[in-house]
Amino acid sequence: MLQTLRSKILFYLVLTSMIGILIVSVFIQYGFEESFHSYLDRNREKKIDRVITEIEKDYRKNGHFTSDPVFGLLHEHAMTDQLYFQLYDRYGKLQMDSSKIRGMLNSLGLTEPAAAGEEWHSKTYIIKVDDAIIGKLVAIYPEGLIDDEYTFIQTIQLYILAAVCLTIVLAIVFSMLFSKKLTSGLQRLSYAANELQQHNLNVRIPLKGLPTEVKHLAISFNDLAESLAKEAMLRKQFTGDLAHELRTPLATLRSQIEAFQDGIWEPTPHRLEASHEELMRLVRLVNEMEKLLAAENPQMKLEKIEMEAGGVLAALGEMFLPLFKEKGVRLHIENNSSEELFEADKDKLMQILSNVLNNALKYTPAGKNVTISVVTAIGGYVGFCIQDEGAGMKDEDIPHIFERFYRGDKSRDRKTGGIGIGLSIVKALMDAHKGMIKVKSKLNKGTSITLWFPMKE
Helix, strand or coil: CCCCHHHHHHHHHHHHHHHHHHHHHHHHHHHHHHHHHHHHHHHHHHHHHHHHHHHHHHHHHHCCCCCCCHHHHHHHHHHHHCCEEEEEECCCCEEEECCHHHHHHHHHCCCCCCCCCCCEEEEEEEEEECCEEEEEEEEEEECCCCHHHHHHHHHHHHHHHHHHHHHHHHHHHHHHHHHHHHHHHHHHHHHHHHHHHCCCCCCCCCCCCCCHHHHHHHHHHHHHHHHHHHHHHHHHHHHHHHHHHHHHHHHHHHHHHHHHHCCCCCCCHHHHHHHHHHHHHHHHHHHHHHHHHHHCCCCCCCCEEEEEHHHHHHHHHHHHHHHHHHHCCEEEEECCCCCCEEEEEHHHHHHHHHHHHHHHHHHCCCCCEEEEEEEEEECCEEEEEEEECCCCCCCCCHHHCCCCCCCCCHHHHHHHCCCCCHHHHHHHHHHHCCCEEEEEEECCCEEEEEEEEECCC
16 A cells, blocks of 8 residues: 555645644634624623613613613513513612513423523623612523524534535545646656666657646756757767868878878978878877866866966966967066965966967967956956957857867868867866856957956865
8 A cells, every 4th residue: 555656645635635624624613613602792792782771861861760661672682682681770679670581481482491501691780870870780691502593503513514525525536636647747757767768868758737846857857858969969079070180181191191102202301291290180189189088087186276366477478478479469468466366276277278378379360469367356266367359259159169179160270270179178177176267259359268266165
């Protein structure tokens, strides 16, 4: 029993519903009875106030107690409400008594005889006219409900009982429907998970009709399936791009070597140098791939030390100024006077900044400027901003520039000799440092890349 998820959900839903219905019905019953009794007490007090008002009015008019119309009012309450009165003057002499009417009604069989143990209450009210006490009125009434009131409360209790029974039936029916609907969503999820296990990466869970919680789970599953499909596509694309990158230099080397072998070409220094360049291109590609694999290694350990941003800029200037002068690009280093300290792996940091600066140098024409500066620390981060006046990028290219072998303009990369891995290495090493990268670029205007490093872990 209760082995399946649906049976467990159904059991606990029904149990919770029963407990809730029981608690609510008890509170409704108790609250209604209390309110009804309170209503009866207020109504009785109003009737007593009315009798007192009539007595005072009659006494003020006649100067003494008279039976008309007061006794008629007392008689009416005795007959209809089982509310009896005894009126005494200020000397304690009984003037009117409607309690005797009950005995007469009992003898005529018009009311039910008093039950054994039935209790009666009495309450005394002082009657005054012009601040002078003229007598007292004793109100006598039974404890509990009288006939019509008892019938009314029984009818209400019957309706409450019927409502409870109907609610219980509805709770069971809706619990069965809800448990079925909930588990049907989980069954869909289970089926989709099995399909995903069978390498069907196109499987998706329809979201229509699912409960909110299961819908969130289904959305997460769909995101996972989409991510796996994208990873599979990227792996295929990576294999194709790598094959393409290898094919060109290998084909060139093959044709050159075959030309040497067939005696078509003489092994002149110029031709040997061309073959060597293609070979070195392959070597660079393998080296870059090794660097990327090392950067993406989750077990890579960073040797972090405390570094000062200004000192890093000075070292970059010494390293890159000759290269920039050779191409005719002006390198501006803007160092803040304040010390900006942060923690990083020195070698990996220089690799990150060197890759970004090399990119800026490649795509910035002679006569233009490249600026590197330290951005004021915000929120526990120190930033290096590298801004060039190069060709820039299209907006649709910016989200993809950290993907392997991605080229927005393939012909431009051929001219510069880029293979599309440098920024992938930058992204992997920044993730290892738990840093952030912000890129801004406008086509034919230039690119700005800001690298944020945490000051402390």
